[in-house]
Amino acid sequence: MDVSSEYALKLRHEIEEQCAEVFPAPTDRERVKSCLSELNEMSNGFKKALNIGLEQLVATVTPRIRPVLDTVATISYELSESEYADNEVNDPWVQRLLHAVESNVAWLQPLMTANNYDSLVHLVIDFIVKRLEVIMMQKRFSQLGGLQLDRDVRALVSYFSNMTQRTVRDKFARLTQMATILNLEKVSEILDFWGENSGPMTWRLTPAEVRRVLSLRVDFKSEAIAALKL
Numbered sequence: 001m002d003v004s005s006e007y008a009l010k011l012r013h014e015i016e017e018q019c020a021e022v023f024p025a026p027t028d029r030e031r032v033k034s035c036l037s038e039l040n041e042m043s044n045g046f047k048k049a050l051n052i053g054l055e056q057l058v059a060t061v062t063p064r065i066r067p068v069l070d071t072v073a074t075i076s077y078e079l080s081e082s083e084y085a086d087n088e089v090n091d092p093w094v095q096r097l098l099h100a101v102e103s104n105v106a107w108l109q110p111l112m113t114a115n116n117y118d119s120l121v122h123l124v125i126d127f128i129v130k131r132l133e134v135i136m137m138q139k140r141f142s143q144l145g146g147l148q149l150d151r152d153v154r155a156l157v158s159y160f161s162n163m164t165q166r167t168v169r170d171k172f173a174r175l176t177q178m179a180t181i182l183n184l185e186k187v188s189e190i191l192d193f194w195g196e197n198s199g200p201m202t203w204r205l206t207p208a209e210v211r212r213v214l215s216l217r218v219d220f221k222s223e224a225i226a227a228l229k230l
Contacts (some may be wrong), residue, residue, distance in 0.1 A: 014111045032118045054116065057108075058123045064104045065124070068097045069131045071136070077145030078218060088213065094155045095129070095167040106163070114165065121164040125171045128156075133174060141216050147183025153179050181205075187224040194230055 075092045076083075105124055109117050135151065150170065153175045160168040162192035169176075182191060190198065190210060214225045 003156050008229055012129050018073075054119055054123060057120060061120075061124060062127045065097070065128065066102045066131070068093065068100045068102075069128065069135070069194060072132065073135050075143045075150055077136075077139050079142050079144040079148055079183065081144065084148060087148055088151075088159075098156075098159050101159075101163075118164045118166050121160065122166065122168070122171065125168060127159055129175060133178075136175070136178060137212065137216070139216060140218050141182045142218055143183065143185070146179060146184075146217070149175075149182055150179035173202075176214050177201075177203065177205050182217060184214075187214055187220050187228065190228065190230075 065078070071092050101124065105121065108120065111122065138144075141149070154173055155173050157169060157176075160171075181190060181194065193201065194210075196204070204212075210230060211225050211228065214220055214228075215222065
């Protein structure tokens, strides 16, 4: 479908280029261009059909991935040093999730165009990220738990970066920023990354969401969070 859509536009472009030679009169060229508008509509029709097909495909894939995501809700991020070290050896959930993605998505790559496969992967990422954000917002974190989340998100970004030709970092930006916040030594450190101090980083979390994430840290005081000027 994506190839058909592309070719329809390419055909229109080539015909328009030849119009000047074949039809010297402006009125004739305009008539031809009017007819060519149907090729645009055809291209858009192919794109819509493609999007519907991809959404249906994702709908068959995600139920096989969701059970692994649901287990993340049972994983503790209130970690001691020994628990954090143990997680480094015995990954609690990321590898199982990536195995589920590999089993249910990666095998489709040789059956699809590169563009379609990239679109599929990004739709799957959207599903995963949305679910993870909901789960993480319901947890409690120690500082080491914040480090664990950072490690988990980095592993996901690394895996999916190798899976698609398109950038995936923006998809994980909110989770990455959550991990940054949960890594802080103290509440006021957020000001080192906020506003004029944000540098090249564009915050995807609102001030209210930043406060909410800070409140997930078991050792951060609500008074200090409320006093922040974001």
